[in-house]
Amino acid sequence: MQRDELGDLMAFLAVAEERSFTRAAAKLGTSQSALSYTIRRLEARLGVRLLTRTTRSVAPTEAGERLLRTLGPAFDEIDAELAALSEFREKPAGTIRITTGEHAAVSILWPTLQKLLPEYPDIKVEIVADPSLTDIVAERYDAGIRLGEQVAKDMIAVRIGPDMRMIVVGAPSYFAKRPRPERPQDLVNHDCINLRLPTLGGFYAWEFEKDGRELKVRVEGQLAFNDLGLILNAALAGFGMAYLPEDQLQPYIADGRLIPVLGDWCPPFPGYHLYYPSRRQPTPAFALLVDALRYRG
Numbered sequence: 355m356q357r358d359e360l361g362d363l364m365a366f367l368a369v370a371e372e373r374s375f376t377r378a379a380a381k382l383g384t385s386q387s388a389l390s391y392t393i394r395r396l397e398a399r400l401g402v403r404l405l406t407r408t409t410r411s412v413a414p415t416e417a418g419e420r421l422l423r424t425l426g427p428a429f430d431e432i433d434a435e436l437a438a439l440s441e442f443r444e445k446p447a448g449t450i451r452i453t454t455g456e457h458a459a460v461s462i463l464w465p466t467l468q469k470l471l472p473e474y475p476d477i478k479v480e481i482v483a484d485p486s487l488t489d490i491v492a493e494r495y496d497a498g499i500r501l502g503e504q505v506a507k508d509m510i511a512v513r514i515g516p517d518m519r520m521i522v523v524g525a526p527s528y529f530a531k532r533p534r535p536e537r538p539q540d541l542v543n544h545d546c547i548n549l550r551l552p553t554l555g556g557f558y559a560w561e562f563e564k565d566g567r568e569l570k571v572r573v574e575g576q577l578a579f580n581d582l583g584l585i586l587n588a589a590l591a592g593f594g595m596a597y598l599p600e601d602q603l604q605p606y607i608a609d610g611r612l613i614p615v616l617g618d619w620c621p622p623f624p625g626y627h628l629y630y631p632s633r634r635q636p637t638p639a640f641a642l643l644v645d646a647l648r649y650r651g
Contacts, residue, residue, distance in 0.1 A: 359396075359399070361392070362392050362393075362395060362396040362399075363396070363421075363425055364382075364429070365378070365382065365389055365392045365393060365396070366393060366396055366404060366405075366418075366421065366422075366425070367422065367425050367426065367429060368381050368382050369389065369393060369405060369412060370404075370405070370414045370418060370422045371422075371426075373411060373412050373413060374411075374412055375389055375390060375412060393405060400417075402415075402417045403415050403417065403418075404417055404418035404421060405418055426494070430494060434637065445474055445476055446474055446476070446477060446637070446638040446639040446642050447474075447476030447477060447639060448476075448477065448478070448637050448638075448639040448640075449477075449478040449479070449480065450477065450478070450479050450480070450496045450497070450639060450640055450643060451479075451480045451482070451494070451495045451496050451497075452479065452480070452481050452482070452495060452496060452497050452498065452499060452628075453482045453484055453488045453490060453493070453495045453497075453498045453499070454481060454482070454483060454484075454498065454499035454500075455483065455484070455485055455499070455500065456483045456485070456581065456582055456583070457582055457599055457602065458499045458500075458515070458626045459481055459483045459499075461515070461599075461601060461602070462499070462514055462515050462626055462647070463481065463499060463647070464481075466643075466646050466647050467479060469646070470642070470643065470646045474639070474642065476639075477639045477642070477643075479643070482495075485551050485552060485580065486551075486552050487500065487504060490629075490630070490631070491631055496630060496640060497628050497629060497630040497640070497644075498628070498629055498630070499514065499626055499627070499628050499629075500626070500627065500629065501518070501623070501624060501625065501626060501627070502623075502624030502625065502626070502627045503623065503624055505627050505629045506629070508631075508632060509629040509630060509631060509632065510629060510630055510631070510632050511627040511628070511629045512627060512628045512629070512644055512647070512648055513624075513625070513626075513627050513648070513649045514625075514626050514627060514628050514647040514648060514649050515625035515626040515649055516625050516649065516651050517622040517623060517624060517625050518599055518600070518601075518622060518623060518624075518625045518626075519599070519600040519620055519621070519622045519623070520560075520561070520597055520598065520599060520600065520620060521597070521598070521600045521603065521614050521616075521617060521620045522535075522541075522560070522595055522596070522597050522614065522615050522616045522620070523589060523595065523596055523598065523603055523606075523607065523612040523613060523614050523615070524589065524592075524594070524595040524596070524612065524613055524615065525589060525590055525591070525592040525611065525612060525613070526610065526611075526613060527592035528545075528589075528592045528593075528594065528595065529613060532544060532545075534613070534615050535595075535615055535616060536616075537616070537619070538560070538562045538569050538571045538616060538619055539569075539571070541560070541571050541573050541595070542571070542573070542574070544573070544575075544594070544595055545574075545575040545576060545593065545594035545595070546560075546573035546574065546575040546594050546595050546596070546597070547575055547577045547578070547579070547585050547588050547589060547593060547594045547595065547596045548573060548574075548575060548577070548578035548579075549578070549579065549580065549582070549585060549597070550578055550579070550580045551580070552580070557572065557573075557578060558597075559571060559572045560572075560573055560597045562616065562619040562620065563619065563620075563621050564618060564619045564621075569619075573595075573597075575593075575594045576593060576594065577593055577594065582598060582599075582602065585598060586598060586602065586603070586606075589612060590606065590611055590612065595615070600620075625649075628644060628647055
């Protein structure tokens, strides 16, 4: 392969991933006209059209999709090998991209990074807080953080937090108008604050368990959010009951601003795990972060 052919393939990969000549040109530090010429040259050399262009969008053709599936992992492997060379540096370096939920980012990931990063100024971390169960391979993340029960079996999983517990709470002002529920079925007669998860395509059903009996309740109420912090604020304001991680609620329960209910129906479950593909060769920077996050309780 000639050197210019490798550059052409990198240009195609950028356009196919960004779905835009404008964004790809900015990413590569070149002009749109030069990038367009490069793609035309590659298509002419291969004898097939790789991209479908319209006035508003760019998308890979069937041949382009096939090439993209081949090039993505290959260039990822090259990037990983280049990053691995940082072990010969005096200190680990490189960029680590992580997808995680909001609660894990705030309660576990950020406190660890606050301690780690000042000692390693050449390590960069990009955190994308997203409730979706992102495909970390397809989206080219180095790792993801999710609850243990959500991690795919073909991934390497490292426990980074203790067992968790979700509990139901309401403000004293709310319970001044409504009786406290004694069983999950009572929630259908209450105002509850819903959580929308894009992965589920709807609202999250509150999960309960007692004496081996599992129960899911789809609650109703005036408000729904896709953000745990907003749900907490609405509960504190008395707009309804909320179902949130216990550690997030403890300060408000302790000072009486929230009252827990249905505690005997809310058992603990496996907490957060960091996960990554088994074929991934950890760089020194990534290995350092994994060790710092590892739960030793």
